[in-house]
Amino acid sequence: xxxxxxxxxxxxxxxxxxxxxxxxxxxxxxxxxxxxxxxxxxxxxxxxxxxxxxxxxxxxxxxxxxxxxxxxxxxxxxxxxxxxxxxxxxxxxxxxxxxxxxxxxxxxxxxxxxxxxxxxxxxxxxxxxxxxxxxxxxxxxxxxxxxxxx
Amino acid sequence: xxxxxxxxxxxxxxxxxxxxxxxxxxxxxxxxxxxxxxxxxxxxxxxxxxxxxxxxxxxxxxxxxxxxxxxxxxxxxxxxxxxxxxxxxxxxxxxxxxxxxxxxxxxxxxxxxxxxxxxxxxxxxxxxxxxxxxxxxxxxxxxxxxxxxx
Numbered sequence: 001x002x003x004x005x006x007x008x009x010x011x012x013x014x015x016x017x018x019x020x021x022x023x024x025x026x027x028x029x030x031x032x033x034x035x036x037x038x039x040x041x042x043x044x045x046x047x048x049x050x051x052x053x054x055x056x057x058x059x060x061x062x063x064x065x066x067x068x069x070x071x072x073x074x075x076x077x078x079x080x081x082x083x084x085x086x087x088x089x090x091x092x093x094x095x096x097x098x099x100x101x102x103x104x105x106x107x108x109x110x111x112x113x114x115x116x117x118x119x120x121x122x123x124x125x126x127x128x129x130x131x132x133x134x135x136x137x138x139x140x141x142x143x144x145x146x147x148x149x150x
Numbered sequence: 151x152x153x154x155x156x157x158x159x160x161x162x163x164x165x166x167x168x169x170x171x172x173x174x175x176x177x178x179x180x181x182x183x184x185x186x187x188x189x190x191x192x193x194x195x196x197x198x199x200x201x202x203x204x205x206x207x208x209x210x211x212x213x214x215x216x217x218x219x220x221x222x223x224x225x226x227x228x229x230x231x232x233x234x235x236x237x238x239x240x241x242x243x244x245x246x247x248x249x250x251x252x253x254x255x256x257x258x259x260x261x262x263x264x265x266x267x268x269x270x271x272x273x274x275x276x277x278x279x280x281x282x283x284x285x286x287x288x289x290x291x292x293x294x295x296x297x298x299x300x
Contacts, residue, residue, distance in 0.1 A: 040230045042241040042261075047282055050243065050259045052230065080190045080202065082265055082274055087234030089263045091192040091275050093200065109200045111192075111261045111277040113239045115232055124232055125241050127261040129279040132197055 007033045008120035012081075012088035015114050015121045020074050026065040032058050036115060036122035044127045046108050072105070073097050086116040094128065107131045157183045158270035162231075162238035165264050165271045170224050176215040182208050186265060186272035194277045196258050222255070223247050236266040244278070257281040 009015040015034055022030035035041055035057060043057040044050050045064070051057050076092040083089075094108040113125035159165040165184055172180035185191055185207060193207040194200050195214070201207050226242040244258040263275035 040232075042230050044259055044261075044279060047279075049281060050228075052228075078200075078202075080192050080275075082190075082237050082263060084234035084237030084265075087232050087237045087239060089237060089239060089275060091263075091277070109194055109277070111194075111263070111275055113232060113241075113261070113263075115234075125230075125239060125261055127241070127259070127277050127279070129194065129197075129277070131199060 009034070009122070010120060012083070012090065012114035012121045015123055016076075016090055016112060019112070019123060019126075020076065024072065024074055028058075028061055028065055031061050031065075034123050036117055036124050038124065040124070042125045042127070044129070046128050046130045071098055073099055076110075088114045088121070090114075093131070159184070159272070160270060162233070162240065162264035162271045165273055166226075166240055166262060169262070169273060169276075170226065174222065174224055178208075178211055178215055181211050181215075184273050186267055186274050188274065190274070192275045192277070194279070196278050196280045221248055223249055226260075238264045238271070240264075243281070 007018070009018060018030065019034045021027070022034060032054075035054060037054050039053045041054055041057055042050060042052055043060060045060060048060070051060055073096070075095050075097075077095060078093045080091040081088070082091075090112045092110050092112065094110050096105050096108065098105055107130075108128050109131055110126060110128040112123060112127075114121045115124045157168070159168060168180065169184045171177070172184060182204075185204060187204050189203045191204055191207055192200060192202055193210060195210060198210070201210055223246070225245050225247075227245060228243045230241040232239040232241075240262045242260050242262065244260050246255050246258065248255055257280075258278050259281055260276060260278040262273060262277075264271045265274045
């Protein structure tokens with residue numbers, strides 16, 4: 001297994017590519033090479049709890065990759081990028097599909113945050129949530145609902 | 151109404167404080183003063199679709215504030231901050247409560263992204279999703295589920 005230091009992502013885009021490649025391959029070592037080894041990293045899987053810290057995030061990927069994810073293909077579309085010198089944010093739509101099946105299985109919106117560390121750009125936040133289906137409620141329903149959070 | 155230029159948030163924290171104050175007051179003008187006037191801003195309300203662009207975000211707050219949100223109180227806890235020179239990210243937990251009622255009504259995790267613009271720090275991404283209740287599934291259930299997205 002290559003050492004973590006051997007993976008120096010020179011750009012946030014490189015880190016993001018590695019993240020989704022590791023996801024598709026269910027590659028735990030590859031996935032955790034992308035993440036900053038930091039107690040403050042945050043990962044929110046779709047409809048999941050808020051996980052803080054490298055170890056909690058690692059454990060979640062152990063569980064996810066044990067669940068048969070390796071057949072899924074992922075592409076990202078509609079990326080909106082906010083690029084700083086040491087912090088970069090990519091707000092993307094993830095489109096998941098199963099090879100051999102027609103159409104996407106699900107779309108997820110994700111906010112990916114990368115930080116420039118001593119070991120290159122690393123992921124520090126991955127916040128993912130399902131895009132609701134069917135289509136959003138008509139405006140009048142939203143306005144009438146006192147339980148809408150925000 | 152003050153012009154948008156009169157509100158120059160000198161730090162991401164100032165912009166965040168203004169965001170949550172505007173939320174509590176259901177103050178549309180205040181809310182939209184926080185956001186960057188940009189086609190690339192992204193807002194995802196809990197369980198909502200992905201909204202892109204200042205006008206779409208504005209319209210969503212019009213609908214939300216028409217829904218009786220003004221009685222809610224909001225505080226943020228467990229903030230994790232990633233601060234760059236021109237891009238800053240605050241991953242927070244929002245705790246909403248109704249004055250006079252015991253306990254929080256709901257907790258939401260939010261990833262807030264701020265960018266330094268010509269008009270000070272402005273919000274460019276607000277990604278919010280409900281924290282699931284009851285507690286997360288046991289590990290073996292997650293591992294057994296082929297439908298877990300990631």
